Structure formats: structure tokens, C-alpha cells
Amino acid sequence: MRVTVVDPPAYTPPYDHALCAALADRGHEVTLATSHFRFGEVPEPHGYRRDECFYRLAPGSAAAKAVQHPADMLRLARRARGAQDDVVHFQWLPIPNLDRLLVRRFPRPVVLTAHDVTPREVRAGARGGMPAALRAVDAVVVHSRAGAERVSAEAGVQAERIHVIPHGAFTHLTRMPQGPAPPALAGLEGRRVVLFFGLVRPYKGVDLLVEALAGAPDDAVLLVVGMPRMSLAPLERRARELGIADRMRLVPRFVPDTDVAAYFRRADVVALPYREIEQSGVLYTALAFGRPLLLSAVGGFPEIAEHGAARLFEPGSAASLRTALAELLDDEAARQELSRAAAALAELHSWERVAALTEDLYSRLLEEPRR
Numbered sequence: 001m002r003v004t005v006v007d008p009p010a011y012t013p014p015y016d017h018a019l020c021a022a023l024a025d026r027g028h029e030v031t032l033a034t035s036h037f038r039f040g041e042v043p044e045p046h047g048y049r050r051d052e053c054f055y056r057l058a059p060g061s062a063a064a065k066a067v068q069h070p071a072d073m074l075r076l077a078r079r080a081r082g083a084q085d086d087v088v089h090f091q092w093l094p095i096p097n098l099d100r101l102l103v104r105r106f107p108r109p110v111v112l113t114a115h116d117v118t119p120r121e122v123r124a125g126a127r128g129g130m131p132a133a134l135r136a137v138d139a140v141v142v143h144s145r146a147g148a149e150r151v152s153a154e155a156g157v158q159a160e161r162i163h164v165i166p167h168g169a170f171t172h173l174t175r176m177p178q179g180p181a182p183p184a185l186a187g188l189e190g191r192r193v194v195l196f197f198g199l200v201r202p203y204k205g206v207d208l209l210v211e212a213l214a215g216a217p218d219d220a221v222l223l224v225v226g227m228p229r230m231s232l233a234p235l236e237r238r239a240r241e242l243g244i245a246d247r248m249r250l251v252p253r254f255v256p257d258t259d260v261a262a263y264f265r266r267a268d269v270v271a272l273p274y275r276e277i278e279q280s281g282v283l284y285t286a287l288a289f290g291r292p293l294l295l296s297a298v299g300g301f302p303e304i305a306e307h308g309a310a311r312l313f314e315p316g317s318a319a320s321l322r323t324a325l326a327e328l329l330d331d332e333a334a335r336q337e338l339s340r341a342a343a344a345l346a347e348l349h350s351w352e353r354v355a356a357l358t359e360d361l362y363s364r365l366l367e368e369p370r371r
Helices: 013-025 062-082 096-105 126-135 145-155 171-175 206-213 233-242 257-266 281-288 301-305 318-329 332-348 351-367
Strands: 002-007 029-035 049-054 087-090 110-113 139-142 162-164 192-197 220-225 248-251 269-272 293-296 310-313
Touching (some): 062 096, 087 351, 096 126, 145 162, 171 281, 192 206, 192 281, 206 220, 269 281, 269 318, 281 293, 293 318, 301 310
Parallel strands (some): 192 220, 220 248, 269 293
16 A cells, blocks of 8 residues: 555654554555654664654744644645545644644545643644544544543544554664663662653653652662753742752753663653543653653553553542552562563554554555545
8 A cells, every 4th residue: 555644743753654654664655745854863764764854944833833734734635635545543632723624635544643632732623623534534543441531522533433553562662772871870770760652741650659659768869851841940949849859860951862761661651641641652661661661540540550560540639650660669470460560461562563563454444445
């Protein structure tokens, strides 16, 4: 098949790369249509073509992107029709009120992966536009049963057009060449490390993790690693108030793939205290490294715990997180069991399997009458 995978704002380069490479490995002709990722290096294409055809003028300006977006979408739609693409698969629709109209210009079928059923921290009006955007495509991919229920209940998408295809584990990161150990890991010999990794945003609950650290064993250290999308000053102030400032280390920057392994391999626990989520690429990175997971019971996270690969706590509750974290850090046998289950689940959620399920969805859509 000829497939164009579309991520206009380059929100999820690791996911885009893994999916495109796995589809290409199955013999499909795949193009990734995206924009320049300005925060660091992205994986080199493996078997597919990457075209940075969005937002070529002033790529760092949100206003400039919004102005360019309609023309870039229409240009890509014309190209997809001219190339007789079999499937166009969007990963993100950044301006849903507009994109629900623009997707109609693309050759059918059109697929959308709902990484977030309801966009978070977006412009006014975007939240209201997402349900209509979800209804405008031929098929919606979600990564969990919980996501499928939300798309049906909140967006009114018919059940037969919702398809659960799991997120893939980022096992390629375990094989990356390693550079020097990051400075933030220096002097941690004999310490138990709790890792929070990824973009730091309010809904991800890192403030709860700071509160929980105060009840953790005295040798526990919290690493908060990732580019901030919020002020970190309140976290630092609260850590000082709790007397744990010397037990929290911040790495407020984009982390290249060559450094990812060092952080995950050093983690005794990977904690994702999100207040809301459908599914998480950080979680699937932790699975790839076989790390014990401590997750809030939101979205698709309980479905990971069903496999014995995570321990859950009550969402939004610092007290529940504090208890769970202290117990898990003090129970090495439990952490080892979680690690074994995580490694097994990573094998089950291979990108080969994700690509096979995605290919099957494409084939079924191509057999249906065009809408």
C-alpha cells in the first residue's frame, strides 16, 4: 500500500518513526509528512521517506504555524490524491475546528490516531472541535479500551469505527549507542532512584510526586527529566519547604535518544502520577527497559496493571502516591516482579505487532465502500 502518515506539528517523532519503519518493514511505501522538530535530533528514516512539508516559514512561531496550516494541509491533500495514496493516517490534528473540514480534501480512507481524546493545554476552541474532527474520519485508532470508551461517549463516534491498537514499546532505545553518563546521575551510588521522564506539564502530576518523596526512604532521589511546559519554581520551593531539596534533581531540557537509556536503566521506579491521560509513550519506554512502574489509575494505565507490569495509586492523591511509593521502594521482590512483567509486556507490544494490526485495519477500510 501507499501510506502517508501525518504529524503536522511533530508532536510525537518517536511514535511516528517507529510506526512508519514497522509498516515499511512489512513492504508498504510509507511517507511521513511532518515539520521540523526544533528541540533536538529525530531518528533517521528507516525504509520510509520523511517530508518536512509543514510550517517551513518561521517554524518556531505558533502564530506563523496557524497561518501556514491550511495551505500546507491542502497542498498535502493534492499531493496525496495525485499519488493515489491508499491510506492517509493522521497522528495529530492541531486545529481541530479547521481540520475537521480539511480532512475531507484527502483521499479516503482517512485514519486518525487519538493520542489524546480531548486535547490538553490548547487554544480556546480546540477542545470543542475535537469531537467533530474525530467524527470526520473513517476510522479512529486508540491505544486502550478506556480510550475507545471515551471516543464513543464523548465524541459520539460509532463503535464500529473505533479500533484499539496498542502503543508499541520503544525497544529500539535499548539498542542505541551510549554516550557519557549524564551529569545528573553522578553520585547516586547506593541511592534508590525515582524517575519522572518526559515533558513536564501540570496535568502530569509531578507536584504530587514531590509531596510523595517526603514520605519515601531517606536514600530515595527523585529525577525530573524533560523539557518543562510550566514553571519549575513551585516544585523547587515546595521541595525546600519539605526539606527534600537535596533529594530532587531537575534536568529541564529535551533529552536525546542517546541519553534515554542511562536514565531508565538507573531508575528503581518510574512514576507517572498523571491526573489524566489515555496512554503514554514514556510508559512504553519504561516497558522496553523492563522498569517497575508506579501509575495513577487513569485512562489506559489500569490495563497495564492487569498484566502485572505496574502498581496503581489513586489519581490526584499525594497521600495514596506517598504510601505506594514508600512500599514499592522498600520491596525489592515486588520491583523485580514488576520488571519481569514489564519486559514480557514489551515483547507483546512490539512494533511488528502494531504494524500488523494497523495493516489489517487499512485492508479492511479499503474493502469498504468509500464514504
